[in-house]
Amino acid sequence: MAATAMPVAAQDDGEARIRKLEAEVRALQRKVFPGGDGRYFEPQITGQPAAQPSTASTTSTTAVTDILTRLDALEAQLQRLTAQYEVGSNAMRLLEERIEVLEAGGTATSAPAQVAAAQPATQPSATQRPAAQPAAQQPAASQPSPERVAAVQAIAKPQTDDPADDEYSYGFRLWEAGFFPEAQQQLTLFVERYPSHWRTTYGRNLLGRAYLDDKKPNEAAPWFLKNYQSDKGGARAGDSLLYLAETMIALKDTKRACIALAEFGEAYPALAAGRLQGQYERNLGKVTCS
CATH class of the missing domain: 1.25.40.10 (Tetratricopeptide repeat domain)
Incomplete structure (x- = not known):
């Protein structure tokens, strides 16, 4: 009886693990494939039908083996879905950055150059601004010259395994080159995006x-x-x-x-x-x- 109970206990533990993994897979599927369309969901993984056992011991052993097979398959599927979710999240982040640059009015072909060439995001408060001038005397909004845009584009943005440090270093290079408005915008982006970074x-x-x-x-x-x-x-x-x-x-x-x-x-x-x-x-x- 003790020998029979051990495989049964393993079967119960395995079934609990399967239910947990299946729930995680379904949750992750909803993140990777939003919309709830059934065609995007793989069928739940099931084990191969076990052969008719000849003894109680053989039945328990076959059931445990089947559970382990199902667990392996579920874990592999969970890993694949996790990888898909991470790739999708990264692509969405890059797309959002590009949209922000386009909304800022940049014209350069690369995102770092667009951020650098744009006007500074921080504006003086109302109390800091000079009194309004007559309409005839209002200066036109200044835009970076083509020469300035080209000079900013010539400043390379570091590409290391620490993207936060890359953002700071790029702002430092802009400041060091005397492009103060561009440095202000780049460094503001850095401190707002990475408030807890050591930099x-x-x-x-x-x-x-x-x-x-x-x-x-x-x-x-x-x-x-x-x-x-x-x-x-x-x-x-x-x-x-x-x-x-x-x-x-x-x-x-x-x-x-x-x-x-x-x-x-x-x-x-x-x-x-x-x-x-x-x-x-x-x-x-x-x-x-x-």
């Missing part, structure tokens, strides 16, 4: 610098402040605090500049006496703090 502290800091270098301190300040407050131990948190002081100096806000400089000297003494010493001392020399 994000670099991305927010560099985004602030891209605005500051573009003579837009009002847009730069929120990014420096956010990067510092989000993670004060981040690799570029100290840099952002010091650049925040520099931004306040550009805005002629001496009080806030002094607060930021004092906090930087207290919170990051190693940076103040090391890598950022020159910048720190230059900023101290631009203001008179009480």
Whole structure:
């Protein structure tokens, strides 16, 4: 009786596994082939009919073998459907990126060049914009020249096994080449898409610098402040605090500049006496703090 019970128990466990796998396969089929059309669904896998056993032991053994065969088939089908779903998801992501680029008004043939050549996504708030000019004096919306588009296209986007780092590195290359509006858009895309990546502290800091270098301190300040407050131990948190002081100096806000400089000297003494010493001392020399 014990010998007979063991195959029966295995049969029960196998049947439970089959029901679980069949449910997972059906759920995955609905993701891979939405619409519920029956023609898209493979029939449930069934085992071959077992031969009529001559003894109870033979019956149990044949049933367990049949269950294992069905399990193998279900697991293989689940793997195939998972692969199809991943391929489809990746294709959808690439399509969405291309649509975003087209909606942004890009004209280049490659997606990175279209993103880079487009105008910056972040616009000043209503309080930051200058007073409206008479209609006759309204300047036409500036568009990138063909020479600028070609120069941006010449900047290659890295292609590594870390797509998030590639997005940041591409923004850095744009900033380094002096294409500040294009860098602003690219870095904004990076920090919004990858808020938890290890490069994000670099991305927010560099985004602030891209605005500051573009003579837009009002847009730069929120990014420096956010990067510092989000993670004060981040690799570029100290840099952002010091650049925040520099931004306040550009805005002629001496009080806030002094607060930021004092906090930087207290919170990051190693940076103040090391890598950022020159910048720190230059900023101290631009203001008179009480």
